[in-house]
Amino acid sequence: MPKTKLGRPPESFDHTVKFIGLDGREDEIKVKFRYRTREEYAEFMDELFSAKKSEGAVAAGAEIKAAAKEGIDRDVEHIEGALLGWDFEDALDRVSIRLLANEVPAAIAAITDDYRVAITEGRVKN
Numbered sequence: 001m002p003k004t005k006l007g008r009p010p011e012s013f014d015h016t017v018k019f020i021g022l023d024g025r026e027d028e029i030k031v032k033f034r035y036r037t038r039e040e041y042a043e044f045m046d047e048l049f050s051a052k053k054s055e056g057a058v059a060a061g062a063e064i065k066a067a068a069k070e071g072i073d074r075d076v077e078h079i080e081g082a083l084l085g086w087d088f089e090d091a092l093d094r095v096s097i098r099l100l101a102n103e104v105p106a107a108i109a110a111i112t113d114d115y116r117v118a119i120t121e122g123r124v125k126n
Helices: 038-050 063-082 094-103 105-121
Strands: 012-020 026-034 083-086
Touching (some): 026 063, 026 105, 038 105, 063 094, 063 105
């Protein structure tokens, strides 16, 4: 008999996210992902990408800076919505997530990709 119980999904699941650091070496972070059904994940992504973009006109020559800020802002929202915990010494908060997105973008990409795969394909990769 299967161990899976339909209609009673977990609140979260643990996963080790692996990524390549700036020095070219493999690094990892243990995270606790927030569980979502596929429909809940689709709604989460719709909300994430329909959120207000930068308001007002951007000064000429500042387009790249504005785009980078907007991308990091979206990364912060994405990680904040996907994770319930991580094993960094720093607290899982908007400040730490922003630092991670700004300083180690490969970690953000790996976390968001692993989360998407786990929710939409029902598996986690390593």
